[in-house]
Amino acid sequence: MPGLVTAYRLPPVTLRHVHFPFDPRPSLSPRSLFPCRGAALLTCLLSLLLAGCDQAKQAQTPGAPATTAATPKPPASAPTAPTAPPPVPVKTTLPQTRQVLDWDEYTGRAEAMESVEIRARVSGYLEQVGFVDGAKIKKGDLLFVIDQRGYLTELKHAEAELQRTRSKLELAENDLKRAERLRQSKAISDEEYDSRSKGLAESTATLHSAETAVEMARLNLDFTQVRSPIDGRIGRELITVGNLVNADQTLLTTIVSTDPMYVYVDADERSILKYRRLTAGGLRGQNGKANIVAQLGLIDETGYPHTGYIDYVDPRMDAATGTLRVRAVFPNPKELLSPGLFARIRIHGGSPHPALLIPGRALVTDQDQNYVWVAKADGSLDYRKIKVGKLFGSFRTVEQGLNKNDAVVVDGIAKLRPGAKVKPEPITVPFDG
Known part of the structure; x- marks a missing residue:
């Protein structure tokens, strides 16, 4: 019986699917032990066989069908040669020859x-501003007005002084005329006549002084109105109404043509x-x-x-x-x-001369050197170093490295690489210089 216990502790096997040619329930007599041991050995072999098959299935990839060793492998495909990339489409133009000026x-x-700093010619308190900051003005436009009352008074005083001086002059003229008649009759001395003559000269000089004072008073009154001396555009007011303006010192504003x-x-x-x-x-x-x-x-x-x-x-x-x-x-x-x-x-800075020009967008700058891509007739490229000159509109003059029959790439430059093949499309770029 120990043999039977050991056999049934191997991997589980359902015995109902196994046909035994003998009765599985024999008597336990000594003679019947040998058939039972044979059955136990057979059961062990079947269990080991079933366990090995289960482990083989678990080793396969889930969902993938099992393959036998006899399945032939497909033959390896032969390596294919790499295909050349298609030509890069680009647009090209020919250099233009034109007469240009340096x-x-x-x-x-x-x-x-013309630029003017506006300052008043007389002193006084500012009464009025006659412009808008930044406005365009004409010569003679009124800009500022200074308090005029004191200057009006000075003008009236000067005019009164002028009138008094004229009266004195008229009196001196009459005295001199009487002195001339009296001198003819020897009624006055020559000294008296000279004195009256000098009095007339002094009165005349006083009259001229009074007339000058009136003119100055009128000028000062006019200077209370500050006007634009030029045509142009005025700046902002630098002093506001009510402030004291000092003659020839206070800056009021500026005007520029x-x-x-x-x-x-x-x-x-x-x-x-x-x-x-x-x-x-x-x-x-x-x-x-x-x-x-x-x-x-x-x-x-x-x-x-x-x-x-x-x-x-x-x-x-x-x-x-x-x-x-x-x-x-x-x-x-x-x-x-x-x-x-x-x-x-x-x-x-010079006379007209012929020059070779290309569009500026065709230039490629590499370490302070200028290059262009030149498309050849067979579709190949030439990375050409050139020397450029002055700029005329969007075109550059070429001083060295290019001739008028070279097809210069102007569009599609970013896709170009050395050794690449191109499919050029000739275009004409209008000159805008």
Whole structure:
């Protein structure tokens, strides 16, 4: 019986599915022990076989069908050769040959042609302000009024003094006439006659003094009304009504002219010599036309849309900077230029000459060097180093490294790499310089 106990502790097996050719319930006599031991051994072998099959199934990937060792493996596929990438579509243009003018570019500062600080010529308390801050005014417009009462009184006093002086002069003239008649009859001495003659001269001088005093009083009265001396745009009022204004001291406001405007630049010695050779006959020709043209562009503008001319070159050089001051005149009808405003300015510095130009967007900058992509007839690319010159609108002049038959890539540059093939599409870029 110990054998049977040991056999039934192996991995569980359902015995009802196993057919035994003998009665599973034999008697326990010594003779019947041998058949039972054989059954136990058979049961052990079947249990081990079933356990091994279960472990083999558990070792397989869940959900994957079991494969036998006899299943043949598919043959490995042969490696395929890599395919070449398709050509990159790009747009190209040919360099343009045009007659251009050389320009020297500077940064200039605008200044008004006329600038006035408004101060009163008489003292007094401010009574009235006759303008709006920042308004455009004309010459003669009333700006300020100073208390006039004291100056009116002075004028009346001067006029009264003038009237009294005239009466004295009339009396002196009559005395002299009587003295002349008496002198003819020897009724007065020569000394008396000379005294009356001097009295007439003194009265005449007093009259002139009184007339001057009246004129001065009238001027002071007029000066209580402060008027604009120029056309232009006025600043803000720097003193308000009720404050004391001191003659020739208190700053009331400022006025600047707006059209035209000056623009000053500092040019180097080489450029100044070039300008002087161009203007050997003066800054203006015989027909009155400017010999040196200047163009100007503001910070928010593209190119140089404003045209003016050079009207002055400083005769002395600044020893500290090695530059000379040059002045240009620009019309300013829309008042875009204001005193103190910075602007880009370029000055004509030569005669027209042919030049090769390409759009600026075709340039590739690499470590301070300029390059362009040139598309060849077979679809290959040439990364060409070039030397560029001045800017004309959105175009750059090419001084070296390119010829007029090279197809320069202008669009699709970001997708290009050395060795790439391209599919060029020729286009024409309009010149805007």
